[in-house]
Amino acid sequence: MTAIWEQVKALFTIQHGSYAERPDTPEGRAYEQSLMLERTRSLPPWPLFKLGAVYGLGPQPAPVRVYQDGALFFLSACLGVAALFRFADIIGQHGGGLTAEEIAKECNCRDANAVARVLRACENWGYFESYAPNGQDLKRVANEQRLWRNTALSAMLRENHPQSARSMIVHLYVDVFPASSVLFESMRDSSGSDLEPDQIGTSAEESYQPSPTAFERVHQGTFWEYLARHPDRWDNFHGAMRGVDSGTTPSILQDIDWGRFLRVVDIGGADGSLTFHLLRSYALKGIIFDMPPVVEHAKQFWNSTPERAAMVTNGRVQFAAGDFLQGTGLPPAQEGDVYIMRNIWHDWRVQECVRIGQSIREAIGRVRNVHLIILEASIDQCARGSPLERMRALVDQTMLTVFGSRERDRLEFEVLLQRCGFQLTEMRPLRAPMVAVFAQPSPAWRSPS
Ligand SMILES: C[S@@+](CC[C@H](N)C(=O)[O-])C[C@H]1O[C@@H](n2cnc3c(N)ncnc32)[C@H](O)[C@@H]1O
Structure with missing residues (x-):
């Protein structure tokens, strides 16, 4: 019982990052390393692991969570692609029941396999839902043969949804996403992104020269200039x-x-x-x-x-x-x-x-x-x-x-x-x-x- 409790505590501790940090001294480093090694080696019991990592009902193992967070831009990309190809509109117009190949055909995308995989990725976050044709066992149906319908979330990617988020997702994907990839360079070369309000009227304001933002680096102009150059983006x-x-x-x-x-x-x-x-x-x-x-x-x-x-x-x-x-x-x-x-x-x-x-x-x-x-x-x-x-x-x-x-x-x-x-x-x-x-x-x- 104590061992299980220790495992639960370890999982929570790792996930929330509040492990006992020590100063950067030889003793501190040795302590942290031994702690981390111990945690890395000690696997949680299967039921606990399943609860968190498989059913999402408990803390996730830290490596799973950190990778997910780090790669989450792919979820943004998948939603952007789904919005641009209008997957949700196409599925909605047919009342669901389309395979990835049928969706690909209708949106003029030549890669039906990629469509199936984008839909599958989105499904993990509650966008789109796959089901098996003719009551078959879903696990025995290949991803390409599965049928797709909208969920409450993916329906918001439809153009005519009363709370449509389609244009916002397209805006984030097409206009903002490329800029996010140079945020590092923009921050590294920046002279400080902004003044503090109480620096207005002081000498700090006189000497302040704003650096180009990540967006301005990528799109060669301010957001408003970019929109003026691209009426479709407006x-x-x-x-x-x-x-x-x-x-x-x-x-x-x-x-x-x-x-x-x-x-x-x-x-x-x-x-x-x-x-x-x-x-x-x-x-x-x-x-x-x-x-x-x-x-x-x-x-x-x-x-x-x-x-x-x-x-x-x-x-x-x-x-x-x-x-x-x-x-x-x-x-x-x-x-x-x-x-x-x-x-x-x-x-x-x-x-x-x-x-x-x-x-x-x-x-x-x-x-x-x-x-x-x-x-x-x-x-x-x-x-x-x-x-x-x-x-x-x-x-x-x-x-x-x-x-x-x-x-x-x-x-x-x-x-x-x-x-x-x-x-x-x-x-x-x-x-x-x-x-x-x-x-x-x-x-x-x-x-x-
Ligand atoms: C983020 S949008 C907000 C629109 C609106 N208030 C809303 O909530 O739906 C910002 C608005 O500021 C306008 N804008 C930008 N620069 C402006 C300027 N120099 N003078 C007047 N309006 C400007 C844009 O045209 C745009 O409509």
Whole structure:
């Protein structure tokens, strides 16, 4: 019994990495080596091994876990490939029941064996499900002959799923994934990815020269320049943002009382889908502010359904084109306005965030009863290792890789907002991978211009 208990403890200890580290002295090294050797040699009893490694009901052996984590980019690649080839759409259109070969044929992929293996890899993480034809024993059916259907997760890779993640997965695979492969070089050669908010206005800011991000190294330009050069990537990015919209909007609508505002000014609002949902649910007016080409795209989106077109015709929604870095084109505030920024600040380094925030503060001027709400995946809101915190950490990595920017914690928001002439009043968790940061203009603020 004691031996089994020791094994359980050893498994947990190895998995969570809290083994007794010793200083790097000859004695310390000898101790660690003997400890590690002992653990490496002492295999867990079969039932324990099976429970963790085969059934996933207990701690996994550390080597299994570490390899899985290290090679997890292949899961991203498989999901990207599945999304690009539209496996989920093809399977869904037939109501399931296709072999890998049939799927390969329909998506013009010549390698049916690779399709079967990509599907099998995805199946291990709950995407797609294989079953045997005519009630045969699945174990006796070769991977190529198995039939495939969607699961709740793989169905989200369908284009027409109400919460479709297809464009986001394609964006991560095509635009971001190549950049992640040079993160090492980018970090090695970097002069520091960003300033701290409290370095703004100090000598550190004057001497600060941002290094190119991993994305900029690979794609020879900023993310926005890259999108401008590749209209197909813009279209896909709009789709990705619509996916974020469908995943976060229900909570944004229900967890915040928008009824106390008169007008919403959606800064960097893209096609304005959040504004649309807000106008649908509340007696609000709306302005969508973005760069000129994006605003043109947004107008098409608003004219594409009678309900949205009517909101444009009766003046409930308006468009404003400009540049929030230059402070041009921002709609001046009216009493009862709420300026919102969903997933804006996290795209920018501190200096640019201050410029954007100050542009908004200028637009507000001395108008009273105006609010600012920032909606972002702020970090350090839940326990480390929780699903939400893990997702936010990955979004933060995306920001580092693409923009050299970051997801922020409360303290960073407080300092940044103060630099731009706002006061943080509340940080509210949402039932989504985002928090709402509420701020009010500080009356004492003086425009730097
Ligand atoms: C990550 S998207 C967020 C879109 C939208 N807020 C949402 O949550 O769906 C960032 C938006 O910022 C806009 N943007 C980028 N640079 C800008 C600039 N200099 N001035 C105005 N908008 C800009 C982009 O066009 C894009 O629509």
